[in-house]
Amino acid sequence: MGFKNSARKFDYLLFFSTMLIIALGILFIFSAVYHGKITSPLWSKQLIAVGLGLVLMFLAIVVNYQIFGQYGYYFYFFSLISLVLVLFLGKTVRGAQSWFVFSNFSIQPSEFAKIPFIFALSIYLSKNNRQIESLKTLIVPLLLTLIPMILILKQPDFGSAMMLLPVCLVMMFVGGAKSIYLLSFFLYVAITLGIPFLITYLSFHQDILINSVILKFITMAVTHWFQGIVFILVIVLVLAVIFYLLINFKFSVNFNNFIITSLLVVGGCISSCFVQNFFLRGYQKKRLLAFLDPQIDPLGAGYHIIQSKIAIGSGGFFGKGFLNGTQTQLGFLPEQHTDFILSVMAEEWGFFGAVLVIFLFFIIIWRGLKISMEARDMFGSFLAVGISCVFLFYTITNVGMVMGIMPITGLPLPLFSYGGSALVSGMIAIGLLLNIHLRRYTY
């Protein structure tokens, strides 16, 4: 593959969008830590990460990505090992034990684990594509997802762990898995997570709880054996009635569907009890729910949401000007150089700036999906879809979070927020996309 040839096939739009996002990111990290004088070295540290990222990105472009198709599982195992190690050797920052600390820099293995995870899924899905419609084929990808997920949850980093699930679901979906399976799974997860959140939300809104016998009963059911069993029996009974009616009205539903649906719902209910009682801690649930009602956690997450919305809203169309945002410069905005970096931009450059960034992310995801359609092999296609998904879900959760329509999960805005590990792994991912694009006609 000659250089000239490559230069013609290179995806300049994706590359320059990425670099523009990174440049804007550094600009606003500078603003976020400025506070009237240049004191913090954070923005220059980010610059070093960009340098390192460029090198690795170059490598990710040059090496034929199909190598990862062959050795991807090794990367996956290596990443799992690093995730286990960090639980023993890692340093705890902001309550999560997720950092390897070296003399003057630190690495967050969960950020890097995303790429091997996509490798493994892509390998499996492309090799077993013919059997994808059977339920058995879906078990392995779910296991491949669950293992790193549980390890990351252990740190605990709820946000990052949860991000793996939709990526897996979307990859299975585009791979051709039956929608009914994915929907069922989605239903299961929704029940598992939905009930604990419902209960937490209700515990802050006793007025609703008092007026509703059913909700009160659900609240009891999660912590009491007897009520729990009664609740499950009632659900099964309701489902049975529904199916009976459907069959009576000559819908073509068979008894197996009834069994499967019941198992799903009952299983979801049971696992929700585990989530409620063992996995999520009170403050985590509060944090995740605060976006619905900042009053739930007025001094913690609620405060963050309120201040972030004020920052964004007061920016107006053209913003208050670079380094002129009062919310940012006077320190009202929390986590301003990491999770809430977009609020800084929205305050200082206004609607114009925020839409620009959102649009750049759209370009990345759109190009990613386009590249997956043009890839020369299935592995490449899955890889590109996976990477696009990671960017998509991180962007949605972060942007949604700062605007107060998504829970506070503590996820950074990829390529934009401060954080070397996330930046480098993001740049490697973009490198891989460029790589797949570059080799689309190579046989």
Add this chain to the structure above:
Amino acid sequence: MWQIKSNRIEYQKFKNRILLFLYFVVLVFFVLCLRLFQLQIINKQYFKEVSKENCIQILFQQAPRGAILDRKGDILADNRSAFSLLFSPLNLSDSDIEKSVDKINNILGEDKNKENFIQKISFQKRYPFTYSCLMRNIGRKKMFQFAEEKPNIPGINIQTETVRFYPRKNFASHVLGHIGEINSNELLKRRDECRQGNVVGKIGIEKVYDSELRGIEGGKQIEIDALGRELRVVREITPAKGKTLMLTIDNRLQVLAENALGDASGVVVILDPRNGEVLSLVSKPDFDSNIFTVPLNTKEWNHFFSSLEYPLLNRAIQAQYAPGSVFKILVTLAALEEKKVNLNDTVFCKGFLTCGREERVFRCWKRKGHGRQNLIQAVANSCDVYFYEMGLKMGVRNISDYARKFGLGEKTGIDLPSEKKGLVPSPEWKKKKIGDSWFDGDTLNFSIGQGYLLVTPLQMTNAVCAVVNGGKLYRPYIVKKVFDDKNNLIKEIKPYKIRDIKISDSTLKFIKKSLKETVEKGTGRGAYVENLSIGGKTGTAENPHGENHAWFICFTPVEDPQLVVCVLVEHGGSGGSVAAPVARKILQGAIPFLNEGKENKDVLKAGMENNGF
């Protein structure tokens, strides 16, 4: 475009699903942009204002309260500098804070506040660069100790603030009143004037004239960051000191009166009958107004609010007593004016009178009886039987009409808060409240000032003023002049005459003569002062709950009265033996101040200069 032919169908399906997913992506980004539009374009104005409020903080500075002076310009209430100990957690570690707290305790020398301090400090940690007040009013000595140790105790700061100060402590405390932090009820009533945390007058002049005394609050608008650090001052308004009040109180007479009453619980009121000025007003037990400038501790609280002594009660206007024989002044006047008695009418006092079908016995205070008495003797000896006869002749209506004319049963309207209005009974009142008809026996009691009749000492004094000045009922008042913060006179309160009461010269002359006789030869001999013409009347108010209250009201000089002095000693016993000697002490001391005339401007000015105005 996977390059294996057999994959064609799969590829098509893959492509379709990718496209489907792409629609989802577009939709999601559209929603994000919509939300952004909502926040930044639609609700822009709202968030702009909120962000402005977020970083602008207003620090209020309470204005120094205006001073209160007596009629000669002596200071009764003013401000002094006090030192508050402030603490800020800054960026200190918990152990450093602990150490600082220990050192602070060492200097303050009391351990019990430690918990309190730590609680206050931990509360403050959210805004680590703002200061909270650990302790107010630490005293000059402690202040210097802290100032010396300041480098060794990180986080502390000393603030100077002005605190209300009453240099004469208990002096005229019921007139001056005291201050305290505003409570929620007061806040509700004065919402446009006061803020939470303001200091306002709670009783006395401090309360009634609070709006004048408090001045105009100043403040700073400062820009702060999220930690509460002050960045710059946007606007500053310096507070304006409150207005200065000059009272009618004469501090020399007040001192005399307070000393004369001593430790007894009771009241002394001295009025100027020529205009209604209150020259002194003593109510005992009293209190030190300074105590209330800092929050009370439990012991003080119990003393002031739940002890049976009721030290905060201004007995001169808030306590109601039967006037006893002092009331006979008004009864005599009424009888003479209504021509129900002649100066020469005599009654034989055998020590009691029987009345009604049941032949109830009404006794004279002198069990043996006074023998034959004419009117002047009856007044001087306070013969009850004579007044029983006279009261029966007049009837209840005449007596209560006159009592009301002289301001009994209604508030005098003095500029002090929570005045009681007393009670003048009548047959209608008795029917309504007690559900019984009026008997002659009630009239008998009424005519010697007992029974249902209730008056406040101030009312009774004021009524006597109106008698001796020939029928001019003034409204007693305490604040005479108001000065602004540059000592310009901005308001002078003129005497206010409530009504004129017709008293014939002969009646007035007789009353004065008989009251002078009382002091010279009668029951009021205890008040006799040589070379001073005094008229007065004793009274012993029957008290069903204990020892009788002793009354004495007198005026001097008889010919042209300048002072009316009322003494009431609670549970003192008989007026002649207990209250009259108190009055004598006051009158003796007051001799030099008589005929001083209206104070001239020079005296006033000199007084003010002496006090550093």
